[in-house]
Amino acid sequence: xxxxxxxxxxxxxxxxxxxxxxxxxxxxxxxxxxxxxxxxxxxxxxxxxxxxxxxxxxxxxxxxxxxxxxxxxxxxxxxxxxxxxxxxxxxxxxxxxxxxxxx
Numbered sequence: 001x002x003x004x005x006x007x008x009x010x011x012x013x014x015x016x017x018x019x020x021x022x023x024x025x026x027x028x029x030x031x032x033x034x035x036x037x038x039x040x041x042x043x044x045x046x047x048x049x050x051x052x053x054x055x056x057x058x059x060x061x062x063x064x065x066x067x068x069x070x071x072x073x074x075x076x077x078x079x080x081x082x083x084x085x086x087x088x089x090x091x092x093x094x095x096x097x098x099x100x101x102x103x
Contacts, residue, residue: 001038001050004058006030015079018048020100023062023072025055031071037093045100048075075103 001022002011013019022038023030043052055062055070065074073096076082085091086100097098 001009001042001052004051004053007058007061010053010061013049014076015038015081018075018077018103020045020048020050021053021074021076022050023053023055023065023067023070023074025070028055028070031077032092034096036069041100043095046098048100073099075100 004013004021010021013021014096022035028096029032038050051093062068067074067086069086071091072084073091075079075084082103083099085096
């Protein structure tokens with residue numbers, strides 16, 4: 001999974017194709033929980049580009065997008081918001097895949 005470098009990159013990714021922005025941090029136990037299976041999710045959903053956003057590095061962005069817990073998923077396609085899977089709860093592979101399937 002690519003990591004977001006700056007807000008210009010975010011705008012470019014948001015406005016082109018289908019992009020799943022995955023908000024995480026290095027200290028979050030639930031983020032560590034999803035890391036091992038995220039490559040499998042990415043391989044299953046090849047029509048999406050997955051981009052990790054460090055919530056600590058991009059705090060203002062997290063606030064603007066109302067990211068209330070991590071890990072959280074925000075999906076855009078061609079500049080349009082497709083969906084949000086945002087909560088403080090741990091997310092399983094099954095839940096993440098079900099979210100992506102309904103988009």
